[in-house]
Amino acid sequence: xxxxxxxxxxxxxxxxxxxxxxxxxxxxxxxxxxxxxxxxxxxxxxxxxxxxxxxxxxxxxxxxxxxxxxxxxxxxxxxxxxxxxxxxxxxxxxxxxxxxxxxxxxxxxxxxxxxxxxxxxxxxxxxxxxxxxxxxxxxxxxxxxxxxxxxxxxxxxxxxxxx
Amino acid sequence: xxxxxxxxxxxxxxxxxxxxxxxxxxxxxxxxxxxxxxxxxxxxxxxxxxxxxxxxxxxxxxxxxxxxxxxxxxxxxxxxxxxxxxxxxxxxxxxxxxxxxxxxxxxxxxxxxxxxxxxxxxxxxxxxxxxxxxxxxxxxxxxxxxxxxxxxxxxxxxxxxxx
Numbered sequence: 622x623x624x625x626x627x628x629x630x631x632x633x634x635x636x637x638x639x640x641x642x643x644x645x646x647x648x649x650x651x652x653x654x655x656x657x658x659x660x661x662x663x664x665x666x667x668x669x670x671x672x673x674x675x676x677x678x679x680x681x682x683x684x685x686x687x688x689x690x691x692x693x694x695x696x697x698x699x700x701x702x703x704x705x706x707x708x709x710x711x712x713x714x715x716x717x718x719x720x721x722x723x724x725x726x727x728x729x730x731x732x733x734x735x736x737x738x739x740x741x742x743x744x745x746x747x748x749x750x751x752x753x754x755x756x757x758x759x760x761x762x763x764x765x766x767x768x769x770x771x772x773x774x775x776x777x778x779x780x781x782x783x784x
Numbered sequence: 785x786x787x788x789x790x791x792x793x794x795x796x797x798x799x800x801x802x803x804x805x806x807x808x809x810x811x812x813x814x815x816x817x818x819x820x821x822x823x824x825x826x827x828x829x830x831x832x833x834x835x836x837x838x839x840x841x842x843x844x845x846x847x848x849x850x851x852x853x854x855x856x857x858x859x860x861x862x863x864x865x866x867x868x869x870x871x872x873x874x875x876x877x878x879x880x881x882x883x884x885x886x887x888x889x890x891x892x893x894x895x896x897x898x899x900x901x902x903x904x905x906x907x908x909x910x911x912x913x914x915x916x917x918x919x920x921x922x923x924x925x926x927x928x929x930x931x932x933x934x935x936x937x938x939x940x941x942x943x944x945x946x947x
Contacts, residue, residue: 622905625844627788627876663875665853668865672925676867679842679878681788690828702831704839704909707916712826713790713907715842717880719917742785744876746867751922752931753870754882759914762835768915 629742631659631728633680637738640684644736651721655735657743659728666746671725675749676732680716681742682709696767696774705762716741719749792905794822794891796843800901803847807899814884818898820906822891829909834888838912839895843879844905845872859930859937868925879904882912 635655637643644650657678659667670676687710691700694708703711720732730746767774798818800806807813820841822830833839850873856862857869866874883895893909930937 622792622844622846625790625792625905625907627790627878629785629788630875663853663867666866666875667868668854668863669868669926670865672923673868674921674923675919677880679876679880681785683785690826691831700831702833703829704826705830705832705836705911707910707913711908712793712829713842715790715878715908717840717842717910719919742788744788745874745878747870747880748868748925748927749919749922750870750924750927751919752924752927752936755918755922756838756882756912756914758837759912759918760835760837761913761915762911763832764911764913764915773915 627744629681629744630663631657631743633657633678633737633739633741633743635735635737635739637735640738643738650735651733653735654723654731654733655737656732657730657746659730661728664728667725667730670730670746670748671722673722673748675719676722676730677747677749677754678718678720678743679745679747680737681744682714682716683740683742684738685709685714688712697763699763701763715744790907792844792907793826794820794906796820796841796900796902796904796906798898798900798902798904800898803901806901813898814896816898817886817894817896818900819895820893820909822893824891827891830888830893833893833909833911834885836885836911838882839885839893840910840912840917841881841883841906842908842910843900844907845877845879846903846905847901848872848877851875860926862926864926878907
């Protein structure tokens with residue numbers, strides 16, 4: 622299998638029009654709401670998703686036309702492999718965010734914990750299942766030193782275009 | 785953007801040769817090891833991933849040629865929307881698993897908590913970051929009743945072809 626063709630199932634509408642305004646992770650900015658607008662043919666697929674508090678959105682980093690194998694994350698000066706950071710400039714350009722579901726109405730899913738730019742093509746929605754997706758005793762590599770003692774680094778509030 | 789073209793970055797080798805042998809989530813069967821074989825051009829991207837305990841693998845459900853908008857999960861008889869279950873028969877056929885990293889050597893990443901079939905095309909590896917990907921106060925919809933009081937349902941041990 623050399624090539625896989627995907628089709629967006631919808632689009633993400635957000636107040637972030639420019640990549641430099643986006644928090645590097647939406648979890649740290651909980652008061653901003655965005656929404657998914659799903660193509661009509663997929664609306665029935667939302668049935669019972671409103672019973673979940675969180676969802677995983679998979680989307681396409683459509684603003685990136687670069688593919689870097691190593692990169693410097695916003696939080697530090699050291700370079701890491703692309704698979705050890707969450708940069709958009711990655712092979713296949715797939716983005717992943719855990720978001721908090723607010724409400725679902727017809728073909729629209731409203732959520733908070735937003736870190737996508739307006740117009741982002743949506744590839745999938747999965748229910749966030751704590752039994753599958755939450756982990757204990759997690760070691761988070763080069764990131765742990767930035768979050769010591771429960772501290773949230775200021776730099777997580779807005780995103781540098783490189784991250 | 786109507787169409788997106790992806791290229792696998794490697795392949796997942798696992799002992800599961802048939803979809804009916806696979807646990808519905810690898811987390812519940814921790815003694816089985818599998819490995820990612822990355823294409824040579826991506827090996828440098830693994831730098832510093834060994835500092836993380838867990839990774840998120842995104843892969844292509846290459847055995848599914850169906851796209852269902854609603855489906856019946858293995859754990860119950862009721863139908864739910866495809867975005868409220870983790871079935872492979874979903875739009876764009878992207879799979880997601882949180883796995884436990886064992887070790888990394890050259891172009892191979894060895895891991896446990898396996899729920900992929902042998903030969904699965906790999907699309908991306910992301911570091912699992914507890915500050916971004918773990919959540920508290922999670923409500924998991926129709927699944928919660930099956931995991932009451934910390935119980936793990938027997939049916940999570942092996943997978944029915946439909947899930």
